[in-house]
Amino acid sequence: MNKKFAQVIIDNKSSSTDKPYTYLIDSDLVELVEEGMRVLVPFGLGNRVVKGIVIKIEENYFGSHKLKKIIDVIDDKPLISKDLIDLSIWMSEKYLSPYIDAFKAVLPPGDFKEVKTNILLEEVHDDIYNTLDTLEKSVVTIIHNNKGKIELGELKEQMNNRLTNKIIRQLESKGILTTSMEIQTSIEPKYEKYVYLKNRFNSREELNQKIGKRSYKQLEIAEFLFDKGEIPLKELMMEVNSSISTIKSMEKKGLIQIVNREIFRSPIKEDISPYKKHELTLEQRNCFDTIMDHINRNQSSKFLIHGVTGSGKTEIYLQLVEEMINKGKESIVLVPEISLTPQTVQRFVGRFGDRVAVLHSKLSYGERFDQWRKIREGKVKIAVGARSAVFAPFSNLGLIVIDEEHESTYKSSMNPKYDTLQVAEKRCDQFGSTLVIASATPSVESYYRSIKGEYKLLNLKKRIMNRELPFVKIIDMREELNSGNKSIFSKELYEAIEENLKDNKQTILFLNRRGHSTFVSCRQCGYVVKCNKCSISMTYHLKENRLKCHYCGLAISPPNICPVCKSKYIKYFGIGTEKVEEFTKRLFPNAVVKRMDLDTTSKKGSYESILNNMKEEKIDILIGTQMVAKGLDFKNVTLVGIIAADTSLNLPDFRSPERTFQLITQVAGRAGRGDFEGKVIVQTYNPEHYSIQLAQEYNYLAFYNKEVLIRKEFNYPPFTNIISIIIYGEDVKRVIIKSKEFYKILINNLKQINLIDFVDNIIGPFPAPLERIKNNYRYQIIIKCKNEYLDKLKTAIEWVFIYNRYKVDVTGIKFNIDINPNSIL
Numbered sequence: 001m002n003k004k005f006a007q008v009i010i011d012n013k014s015s016s017t018d019k020p021y022t023y024l025i026d027s028d029l030v031e032l033v034e035e036g037m038r039v040l041v042p043f044g045l046g047n048r049v050v051k052g053i054v055i056k057i058e059e060n061y062f063g064s065h066k067l068k069k070i071i072d073v074i075d076d077k078p079l080i081s082k083d084l085i086d087l088s089i090w091m092s093e094k095y096l097s098p099y100i101d102a103f104k105a106v107l108p109p110g111d112f113k114e115v116k117t118n119i120l121l122e123e124v125h126d127d128i129y130n131t132l133d134t135l136e137k138s139v140v141t142i143i144h145n146n147k148g149k150i151e152l153g154e155l156k157e158q159m160n161n162r163l164t165n166k167i168i169r170q171l172e173s174k175g176i177l178t179t180s181m182e183i184q185t186s187i188e189p190k191y192e193k194y195v196y197l198k199n200r201f202n203s204r205e206e207l208n209q210k211i212g213k214r215s216y217k218q219l220e221i222a223e224f225l226f227d228k229g230e231i232p233l234k235e236l237m238m239e240v241n242s243s244i245s246t247i248k249s250m251e252k253k254g255l256i257q258i259v260n261r262e263i264f265r266s267p268i269k270e271d272i273s274p275y276k277k278h279e280l281t282l283e284q285r286n287c288f289d290t291i292m293d294h295i296n297r298n299q300s301s302k303f304l305i306h307g308v309t310g311s312g313k314t315e316i317y318l319q320l321v322e323e324m325i326n327k328g329k330e331s332i333v334l335v336p337e338i339s340l341t342p343q344t345v346q347r348f349v350g351r352f353g354d355r356v357a358v359l360h361s362k363l364s365y366g367e368r369f370d371q372w373r374k375i376r377e378g379k380v381k382i383a384v385g386a387r388s389a390v391f392a393p394f395s396n397l398g399l400i401v402i403d404e405e406h407e408s409t410y411k412s413s414m415n416p417k418y419d420t421l422q423v424a425e426k427r428c429d430q431f432g433s434t435l436v437i438a439s440a441t442p443s444v445e446s447y448y449r450s451i452k453g454e455y456k457l458l459n460l461k462k463r464i465m466n467r468e469l470p471f472v473k474i475i476d477m478r479e480e481l482n483s484g485n486k487s488i489f490s491k492e493l494y495e496a497i498e499e500n501l502k503d504n505k506q507t508i509l510f511l512n513r514r515g516h517s518t519f520v521s522c523r524q525c526g527y528v529v530k531c532n533k534c535s536i537s538m539t540y541h542l543k544e545n546r547l548k549c550h551y552c553g554l555a556i557s558p559p560n561i562c563p564v565c566k567s568k569y570i571k572y573f574g575i576g577t578e579k580v581e582e583f584t585k586r587l588f589p590n591a592v593v594k595r596m597d598l599d600t601t602s603k604k605g606s607y608e609s610i611l612n613n614m615k616e617e618k619i620d621i622l623i624g625t626q627m628v629a630k631g632l633d634f635k636n637v638t639l640v641g642i643i644a645a646d647t648s649l650n651l652p653d654f655r656s657p658e659r660t661f662q663l664i665t666q667v668a669g670r671a672g673r674g675d676f677e678g679k680v681i682v683q684t685y686n687p688e689h690y691s692i693q694l695a696q697e698y699n700y701l702a703f704y705n706k707e708v709l710i711r712k713e714f715n716y717p718p719f720t721n722i723i724s725i726i727i728y729g730e731d732v733k734r735v736i737i738k739s740k741e742f743y744k745i746l747i748n749n750l751k752q753i754n755l756i757d758f759v760d761n762i763i764g765p766f767p768a769p770l771e772r773i774k775n776n777y778r779y780q781i782i783i784k785c786k787n788e789y790l791d792k793l794k795t796a797i798e799w800v801f802i803y804n805r806y807k808v809d810v811t812g813i814k815f816n817i818d819i820n821p822n823s824i825l
């Protein structure tokens with residue numbers, strides 16, 4: 001008998017059912033079930049019928065359980081391809097992620113259980129129809145009677161025949177049917193009314209005759225349509241200044257036709273002008289040629305481009321992508337969410353038009369599904385997007401580019417807690433495709449790997465047109481204070497802004513904190529207002545007159561008297577972007593000052609509008625957080641001020657020096673990109689710190705050499721892996737007891753498996769640096785472990801924490817396990 005066995009993942013919140021279940025595929029379904037398709041299976045004691053996804057099909061089953069049978073197959077084509085299935089399984093093992101979460105990363109956006117397949121009937125001529133067998137004929141008839149389109153489930157119901165999927169496939173291969181996927185979302189397809197002339201007229205004269213010169217308004221409309229063809233009703237009414245009744249009466253007369261057309265949900269604005277191809281500079285060409293050379297010799301390779309800001313990295317990506325298109329291959333271009341600016345999108349869409357899909361977090365589910373489908377169905381060749389675009393379901397992937405590879409947003413902090421670089425490497429290995437990662441300030445880990453030869457290092461040392469990198473001046477704010485300047489601007493920065501305004505040049509001011517004041521404290525007793533769910537200090541926002549928690553979003557009114565000692569001397573300290581804005585406006589009343597941070601860009605379109613105003617030079621001074629630091633290319637910006645370089649330096653995290661170096665270099669890179677020289681002023685209380693000094697000199701290599709030594713000495717990545725286990729819950733006592741209990745069990749387990757001596761370090765359990773977030777108390781265990789022993793250690797962690805094999809009562813306790821997290825806060 002022809003039977004097979006399927007491993008099926010079921011979407012079920014419970015972690016105890018998060019594993020593949022084996023089902024029997026009976027002979028009548030064997031030909032129809034494929035890996036990546038959804039199936040209906042009986043599940044649990046009551047044999048509830050649920051939807052699952054087949055991740056593996058096997059010829060044999062050696063277990064002893066009596067297997068349940070797959071009831072039916074839902075899809076006629078796999079939702080996801082084999083390589084993405086393998087990728088998910090790999091992720092769930094690598095990052096200790098639940099299967100279902102790993103699969104959701106690669107499945108279509110939204111609830112995969114809601115994906116529907118529509119079957120569309122092409123025209124069938126009688127002579128072909130007559131060659132069909134009875135079952136085929138009845139499928140065709142049903143769809144025909146349903147206006148040429150039917151949903152697969154409904155068709156199967158009407159056919160009431162197990163062979164339906166097979167018949168559909170036969171008809172598809174004969175070109176009689178086509179299928180397309182759709183997802184049910186809360187957002188309904190959008191329709192708009194369109195108008196066109198019902199009859200074809202060969203000339204205006206013909207038109208005039210038909211309508212008659214006396215109905216001049218109708219004639220005007222008709223002539224307009226004659227010239228324009230089909231146009232949206234709204235537009236027509238506006239253009240010819242006509243009422244709806246005139247148009248309706250023309251419809252009644254049969255002169256025109258009004259129809260509903262579906263508006264394709266597209267995140268790309270239509271009015272993007274072409275972005276012309278640049279002749280590569282010598283440096284760009286060398287870099288491009290080296291990569292192409294490897295590709296043409298069919299060597300799958302990995303490259304790290306270390307290119308200063310403004311060295312034209314994007315042009316290299318664009319031309320590599322073009323080569324891929326010529327070879328019939330697809331490309332994924334990843335950029336950090338924050339620099340997924342209209343500028344980046346414009347460059348790709350401007351050059352490749354509708355062959356580009358854009359994926360980012362501001363898209364609605366409907367929009368995201370449409371983009372996903374376009375990629376899956378091969379309608380586009382390029383996917384540009386943030387982190388998750390690495391899963392773009394292309395079938396012939398040739399190239400992945402990761403721009404600003406050092407960015408922390410490439411590491412996911414939610415399950416699956418993947419590192420985009422590693423996932424990209426894996427996908428490139430699957431397809432034999434090329435990986436290009438690039439940055440002006442590569443992460444210590446990536447640069448280390450390039451020195452070890454895992455990535456081929458390519459350098460771009462010059463800016464385009466040999467523009468100079470801006471001069472960086474460091475200002476010691478302690479001296480400013482000593483000389484009596486209590487303002488947030490040093491004398492030098494103030495004067496530079498003034499001069500820039502006189503010269504009609506633009507200025508960017510950067511501060512890594514939004515809000516007005518970073519904390520509110522009592523001068524009498526030292527009390528600081530903290531979020532009562534997160535125990536971190538709250539930030540004052542002037543405009544709303546509220547204190548906000550930047551972790552959980554809680555907002556409260558600021559107190560007038562100290563809740564502890566009742567004194568009135570409760571004051572605002574520390575500065576945020578909002579305060580810088582207020583200050584700047586006061587000091588430069590004639591300048592146009594705008595602020596760009598999370599608070600001013602939450603409304604749709606506001607971000608674009610600030611950028612456009614900046615581009616059109618309608619803004620003199622732009623103040624902002626990280627949002628202004630990345631990827632922006634404004635020609636008229638000649639001055640960049642960093643208000644306080646210390647905000648990122650003082651965090652208790654081993655990456656702080658690296659982040660500070662990166663931030664200064666990136667922010668500085670926004671200046672002097674046009675024909676005028678740029679200048680950068682960095683204000684700090686730590687002027688002698690190596691991150692700041694070496695950023696001033698643009699000396700990446702010296703920074704890397706120093707940093708890598710420190711990492712080695714104190715045993716941090718890339719020399720080890722850091723595993724963070726956070727044990728959290730609302731009851732602090734329980735959290736403490738359970739952390740200790742789990743710690744002991746883990747140690748015992750590591751002893752048992754003889755791993756304890758090979759793990760570098762186990763620290764904890766101690767309160768996490770962010771001790772309380774959203775009402776949960778957090779205790780942390782940190783383990784350092786070399787690559788060789790990582791897999792064994794992960795198995796132990798899985799055993800102890802995830803499967804809870806020691807059967808600890810874990811009511812009210814949760815774990816957050818992260819392998820090489822971004823920050824250990």
Ligand code: ADP
Nearest residue numbers: 278279280281309310311312313314315464633
């Ligand atoms: P990066 O990403 O390395 O910071 P960009 O890709 O933004 O640099 O390039 C900086 C500017 O130089 C852009 O305005 C871009 O259009 C322009 N540019 C890139 N390559 C060339 C070239 N070969 N010739 C002239 N201009 C170029």
Ligand code: ZN
Nearest residue numbers: 522525562565
């Ligand atoms: Zn007080």
Ligand code: ZN
Nearest residue numbers: 531534549552
């Ligand atoms: Zn909070």
